[in-house]
Amino acid sequence: MYTLSQEKLDDGPEVEALYDTCFAPGREALSSYRLRDGVPPVAGLCLVARDDLQIVSGAVRFWPVRVGRSEALLLGPIAVHPTRQGEGLGGLLMNAGLEAARIRGWQRILLVGDAPYYEKFGFTRLAGVAMPPPTNPARVLGYGDWADVTGNVTRWGG
Structure with a gap:
């Protein structure tokens, strides 16, 4: 059983350790990290799942990011510890995060990922939306209202 809660400042080191465990070295060199530089994550939307031992x-x-002249959320990273994969925890986090974003009025969310996995959550390929290189355009996916939204993805406030 898992308990979901909003990420708190004190959770940061544990969450970063989880990301280090789940992703390859050099993950922070990805273009999506350049969009996060100097921008805080959206308060209330970042979630942590703890098991019965509070791990x-x-x-x-x-x-937050900009796509052309529009506002959007960049989802990620999302990670599940390797010993917990296959238990539905990723889906639980995804659905809870999408619902929290909807409740807070966010109309569109994008991520970079594998379409066959994320399609089951309602994500589709975004034509006309460009992440910074070297992102593969086929992996740029969107959820929500993307009608008439095109352009480059840029840093919030940048």
């Missing part, structure tokens, strides 16, 4: 087993973060 961080999964986490998801959301960051």
Whole structure:
């Protein structure tokens, strides 16, 4: 059983350790991290899943970005500890995060990922939306209202 809660400042080191465990070295060199530089994640949308022993087993973060002249959320990273994968925890985090974003009025969310996995959550490929290089355009996916939204993804406030 897992308990989901909003990420608190004190959770940061555990969440970063989880991301280090789940992703390859050099993950912070990815273009999506340049969009996060100097921008805080959206308060209230970043979630942590703890198991019965209060160990961080999964986490998801959301960051504000601009797409052309529109506002959007960049979902990620989302991670589940390797010993907890296959238990539905990633789906639990994804659905809870999407619902929290909807309740707070966010109309569109994007991520960079594998379409076959994220389609089950309602994500589709975004034509006309460009992440900074070297992102593969086929992996740029969106959720929500993307009608008439095109352009480059840029840093919030940048």
